[in-house]
Amino acid sequence: MPRLPTSHPALQSLRALLCGFAQIFLQQSPGCGALVLLAILIGAPELLPGALLGGLTSMWVAQRRGYPPTDIAIGLYGYNGVLLGLLLSLKLPWTPLLPVLIVASATLSSLLLAPWMRRMRQHGWLPAFTFPFVLLGWLLLALLAQLELSAAPPANAPDAPALSLLQLILAVLRGLGQVIFLDSPLAGLCLLFGLRLADGRMALWALLGSSGGFALALFSGWPGVGALAGLYGYNATLAAIALAQVHRNLWVPALGILLALLLQPGFSALGLPALTMPFILACWLIRAGAQSWQQAVRNSAAP
Known part of the structure; x- marks a missing residue:
């Protein structure tokens, strides 16, 4: 079977997704990202689908919006989505509502991050870090509390x-x-x-x-x-x-x-x-x- 070239879009997307996991720890190594993914699989495998959905969604939105390809490639448009997917999967059981909330919040995280990064580079704004995750996380947790939705049981x-x-x-x-x-x-x-x-x-x-x-x-x-x-x-x-x-x-x-x-x-x-x-x-x-x-x-x- 012929090997896929390293420039193949599927491999580029996989590398960007893994870098998104690594960027949670401010790294851009796909190997590090693979080990972050493995850590989730070891520690709480039920959270992994939400993390993947969040990371893929935020990356896809960045691609569709035409954000800088270099930023996407090193995972800058992945980590906030991954964290939101983890948080929501931790707080909610898997029902049809969960993927909807993950996709919506991960989309918003990319839309919030892009103008912030542009102003950071052009006007010297402070780095965003995980602020989109925090802001959206606070709003989502407040919404879940208001709706009194049942949360997943906390870890021991x-x-x-x-x-x-x-x-x-x-x-x-x-x-x-x-x-x-x-x-x-x-x-x-x-x-x-x-x-x-x-x-x-x-x-x-x-x-x-x-x-x-x-x-x-x-x-x-x-x-x-x-x-x-x-x-x-x-x-x-x-x-x-x-x-x-x-x-x-x-x-x-x-x-x-x-x-x-x-x-x-x-x-x-x-x-x-x-x-x-x-x-x-x-x-x-x-x-x-x-x-x-x-x-x-x-x-x-x-x-």
């Missing part, structure tokens, strides 16, 4: 806040998995391998972010069960990866980890699910602060 959390070395390792791995709503340490390990495949330095920062979340949660007296389930590690993980890609020093990603952790409890006080908003705000604050500092230095140096 660890029973007791034991502090053995094994429990610590498992909690750190769960912190990686919670980025995509998984509490399986094996899925977290799979994600770590995916990050290592894409960029070993990012894998190390992901571990530091998740570890920092676990440590601060225990130090601050936050619920031990939540800490062991990795619920305080995933925003810190994403902040660490995002900032370490831009800053080679240690203190900026470390500051991002701390900010993401300090911001997360505030959403509970507001009655909002945090999702990935603490990570986004931490990165925005640091980016805005750096821009303001650079502007102040330029102004002071001007005659």
